[in-house]
Structure formats: structure tokens, C-alpha cells
Amino acid sequence: MSLEKTVNVEYIPRVEGQGDLKIKVKGETAEVEFVVYEPPRFFEAFLTGRNFIEIHELTSRICGICPVSHQLAALKAVEKAMGVEVSDLTLSLRKLLHMGSHIQSHILNLYLLSAPDYLGYESIIPMAKDNLEIVKRALRLKKLGNDLVELVGGRAIHPVSTVVGGFTETPSKTALDSIKKRLMEAREDAIETVRFVSKFSYPDFERRCEHIALTKEGEYAINDGKLRSTEGLEIREEEYRACIKEEQVDYSWAKHSTVVGRGSYLVGPLARVNLSFNSMTELAKSLADEVGFKTPCYNPFKSLVARALEVLNLVDMSVEAIDNLNLKDERISERDFKPREGEGYAIVEAPRGILYHAYGFNGEGRVKWADIVTPTCQNAKNIEEDLKAFTPKISKMAAEDIALRSEMLVRAYDPCISCSVHAQLLS
Numbered sequence: 426m427s428l429e430k431t432v433n434v435e436y437i438p439r440v441e442g443q444g445d446l447k448i449k450v451k452g453e454t455a456e457v458e459f460v461v462y463e464p465p466r467f468f469e470a471f472l473t474g475r476n477f478i479e480i481h482e483l484t485s486r487i488c489g490i491c492p493v494s495h496q497l498a499a500l501k502a503v504e505k506a507m508g509v510e511v512s513d514l515t516l517s518l519r520k521l522l523h524m525g526s527h528i529q530s531h532i533l534n535l536y537l538l539s540a541p542d543y544l545g546y547e548s549i550i551p552m553a554k555d556n557l558e559i560v561k562r563a564l565r566l567k568k569l570g571n572d573l574v575e576l577v578g579g580r581a582i583h584p585v586s587t588v589v590g591g592f593t594e595t596p597s598k599t600a601l602d603s604i605k606k607r608l609m610e611a612r613e614d615a616i617e618t619v620r621f622v623s624k625f626s627y628p629d630f631e632r633r634c635e636h637i638a639l640t641k642e643g644e645y646a647i648n649d650g651k652l653r654s655t656e657g658l659e660i661r662e663e664e665y666r667a668c669i670k671e672e673q674v675d676y677s678w679a680k681h682s683t684v685v686g687r688g689s690y691l692v693g694p695l696a697r698v699n700l701s702f703n704s705m706t707e708l709a710k711s712l713a714d715e716v717g718f719k720t721p722c723y724n725p726f727k728s729l730v731a732r733a734l735e736v737l738n739l740v741d742m743s744v745e746a747i748d749n750l751n752l753k754d755e756r757i758s759e760r761d762f763k764p765r766e767g768e769g770y771a772i773v774e775a776p777r778g779i780l781y782h783a784y785g786f787n788g789e790g791r792v793k794w795a796d797i798v799t800p801t802c803q804n805a806k807n808i809e810e811d812l813k814a815f816t817p818k819i820s821k822m823a824a825e826d827i828a829l830r831s832e833m834l835v836r837a838y839d840p841c842i843s844c845s846v847h848a849q850l851l852s
Contacts, residue, residue: 430820432827437835439538439548441490442842444677446831448812450820457812459805459835461679465846469795477503477790478589478759484782484797485583488844490533492583493526493574494775497648498782503589506769506786509762514755515591520648521746522577522584523773524739527647529570530776531694531732531739534839535622536563539729542833543625559621562614566736569604569611573743576600591757598752605747608740615737616712622733623716627726628830632814634723634807635684636696639774645697645704645738647774653700655721658684663770665781671798671847679845681806682798689806692778693838694731695722709738725811728837764790775800777839801845804838 434446447458468487475483481499485492497519504511536559537549546552553560571581576596578584586594637658641650652660660668671680684690699721702710713719718730766788772781778800785793812831819827 430824430827432816432824432831434828434832437832439541439832439836440840440842441488442840442845444840444842446812446828446835447676448816448827448831450816450827452820453817455813455816455820457809457816458676459679459808459812461677461805461842461845463678463842463846465678469797469847472784472792472795475792477507477764477786477792478762480784480792480795481587481589487797487799488841489582490530490841491526491775491777491780491844493523493578494773494780495782496584496587497523498771498773498775498780499784500587500589501649501771501773502769502782502784504769505771506767506784507589507762507765507790508767509590511591512755514595514751514753515757516648517746517750518577518592518595519587521743521750522574522587523647524743524746525570525573525577527570527776528736528739528743529567529574530839531736532563532567532570532618534836535618535729535732535736536560536567538839539833539836540622540625542829542836562617566611566614566618569607572607573604576604588757589759590762591755593756593758595752595755601747601750601752605744608744608747611740612708612737615733615740616708619712619716619730619733619737622729623718625729627724627729628815628819628833630726630815630818631723632725632811634810635687635690636699636721637684637690637692637779637803638696638700639772639779640700641704643704645701645742649773652772652779654684654690655696655699656684656687662772662781665770665772665798666783666796669798669803671802677805678847679802679805679842680847682803683806689810690803691725691807692800692803693728694735694776695725695728696778697774698722698731698734705734705738706741708741709734712737725834726837728839732839764788777801777841778803798847799841799844801838801840801842802847804840805845808835808838808840
């Protein structure tokens with residue numbers, strides 16, 4: 426007779442936002458609820474009626490960690506709807522801006538949120554007392570990402586120079602050369618980050634599920650491309666809603682996403698590395714080989730290794746992007762663009778996975794409807810499916826150990842719970 430064990434994590438620590446876990450294990454099966462009780466903020470509702478030039482500023486307030494991703498997705502969707510073409514310089518600077526955002530967010534998860542689990546600490550504060558040089562490395566990389574965002578976007582959090590059509594200011598060559606030097610010096614820190622994270626003792630657990638990411642021929646995609654999956658999905662941004670279904674569950678403010686006709690799926694660094702490994706830099710690929718990371722990988726805990734490989738990849742990609750910039754004074758005034766009626770759809774890769782923004786506008790350029798799907802509400806159901814498969818394997822452990830390992834799995838996804846609350850206005 427199988428014993429039933431119930432584990433409740435009333436508050437998941439070291440993640441962004443407020444959520445809990447309810448787990449009931451019986452033999453080889455488990456019932457799991459990943460509960461997002463953070464209240465909804467109804468962004469999609471209050472965007473209605475707002476002018477097209479305001480959308481990227483307003484939606485960036487959805488998140489304090491990935492405001493850049495929300496800005497870029499919103500700008501891309503708005504510009505498509507308004508028929509605004511942007512310059513090659515704008516595309517390059519936006520990519521550089523996004524790479525800085527990914528670096529700082531990834532380092533936050535790897536060192537401050539996840540590493541204490543594997544080194545046996547409650548948080549980074551006691552961890553720093555015994556591992557000061559490791560924490561200094563984390564802070565150097567975090568500051569580098571922040572500074573790159575500030576240089577291109579005008580401010581480290583909620584950048585101010587990004588507007589419809591381009592930038593109000595572009596960075597100087599002197600400033601770009603200076604941060605390029607720091608990026609090149611940071612390569613060793615990024616390499617050591619891969620080695621550091623790869624030595625963690627990860628649970629021996631794999632669950633094959635569909636991984637979805639933005640992909641683009643010949644480059645590691647974060648701002649544009651086609652949506653592809655490990656199970657053969659290949660769609661354009663405007664086809665997203667025809668292929669991805671959302672449903673509300675009664676215990677969480679985060680909707681659950683599934684691929685139509687299939688099931689839950691994973692987005693984020695592990696999906697990106699699995700789908701675009703060949704587009705990573707030669708150094709990132711050689712480090713993956715050195716630490717024994719092979720694709721495709723279906724161990725969700727090893728999202729940390731994928732995240733660290735991305736940091737190394739992003740550092741070198743940023744240097745290359747700066748080298749290839751055709752810099753010129755190109756200040757854009759968004760008020761030069763005339764509104765028109767239309768719809769715009771966009772997907773970018775936020776640090777935690779694909780981020781979907783879509784809008785419909787009237788002839789005055791005011792929002793008629795908005796639809797925003799964040800990475801964490803796409804991962805929410807997959808987190809539950811992973812826990813359903815994982816917790817029976819550790820069911821003989823004490824309840825506090827089951828709770829800790831379940832939290833570790835959630836933190837491997839690096840959920841942004843505040844972003845995930847997602848409700849639409851009903852007429």
C-alpha cells in the first residue's frame with residue numbers, strides 16, 4: 426500500500442513575485458498545483474484607448490527585471506501595425522540593448538537565486554561570507570549587463586531612449602569602445618561562470634517535453650526569427666494564437682499554455698540552446714563540450730548550465746555587435762509617425778523565454794485590444810508537469826527535502842511570477 430505524502434510550500438523564496446506549491450505524492454503519481462496568487466494588474470485592459478507612442482513605456486512597467494524585453498516586443502508590434510520601418514542601426518542597437526538585459530537577468534538567477542541551493546546556503550548573504558570572490562564575479566557581470574543597458578537605453582531599469590521608430594539618443598563611439606573593452610575582459614568571468622554552474626550536483630531527472638524558441642538562420646535569435654520547436658512546430662508571429670492555446674485554472678492567476686493538439690511546453694534558455702546550439706559562438710560550444718553539456722537536454726535543472734552558456738555567448742555576441750555598428754547620429758522623434766488603423770504581432774526572447782505582444786489600433790492610433798503572453802505563464806503548466814514526474818522519485822525524503830528540491834526545480838525555470846498574471850477585459 427502506497428503512503429500518501431502532502432507537501433505545501435506556502436511561499437516560494439528566491440523567485441520574482443509571489444507564488445506557492447501544493448504537492449500530494451502517492452506512490453508513482455503526484456498531484457501538483459503551482460499557484461500564482463500575485464494579484465492581476467490588468468495591463469491589457471488599461472492599455473485600451475492609449476496612444477501608440479505610449480505602449481512600450483507602459484508595458485515595460487510589467488516587470489522590473491525584463492523591462493527591455495517588454496519594450497522591444499511592444500515596439501516591434503506597434504511598428505508593424507503602423508507600417509514604421511526602422512534602420513539597420515536601430516535593429517543593431519536594440520539587439521545590443523537586449524543582450525545587456527539578458528546578461529544581467531541571467532546572472533541574477535545563477536548566482537543570487539539558484540547557487541545558494543547547490544552550495545548549501547539559505548541566500549547569497551551567508552554564501553558571500555565563504556565565497557567572496559565568486560560573489561564579486563557575479564556582481565561584476567551583473568553590473569556589466571546593467572551598464573550595457575544604460576549605455577544604449579539611457580537608463581539601466583526601464584530605459585528611456587527607446588521610442589517608436591528608433592532611439593532619441595545613440596551612444597558615442599568612445600562609450601561603446603569603453604564597454605567593448607569591459608566585455609572582452611569579462612570573457613574570463615563568463616567562462617568561469619559556465620565551469621562554476623556545471624559543477625553543481627543536479628538531480629538525475631529528465632522529462633521529454635516540447636521546447637519552443639525563436640530561431641533564425643545563421644544567428645542566435647533573441648529579437649526576431651521564426652518560432653520553432655523540438656517537435657516540429659514552425660510558425661510566424663501572427664500564427665501564435667492559432668497554435669498556442671491558453672486556459673484559466675481556478676487556483677492561479679497565471680493562465681496555462683499548451684500547443685494545440687499536444688500539451689505543455691518549455692520556453693527559456695534550455696529551449697534556446699537546444700534549438701540554436703549550432704548558432705552559438707565557437708567558444709560557447711567548446712565550453713559546452715568541456716563541461717559535458719550535450720543537446721538536446723531534457724533535464725530542466727540544467728537550465729542553469731544553458732543560462733551560463735548563454736552569458737558567455739552574449740558577451741562575445743555583444744563585442745561582435747559593437748564591432749559591426751555603423752554608428753551615426755540618428756535621433757528619432759516618434760511624433761513624426763502618423764497613426765493608422767491596423768494590427769501588429771511580435772515575439773522576442775525575454776531572458777525567461779518567448780514573449781508575445783499583439784495589438785489592434787483604430788485610425789487614431791489608439792489601442793482597441795491588447796494581448797500579452799509572458800514566458801512564465803507559458804511555462805506554468807510545464808513546471809507542474811515536471812514536478813508531477815519528479816516528486817515521486819524523491820517521495821521517500823523528508824517533507825522539507827521534497828519541498829527544497831521542488832523549489833530548486835521551480836527556480837531553474839527562473840519564473841517571473843509578477844509578469845505571469847494575465848487577464849483580459851471581457852465585454
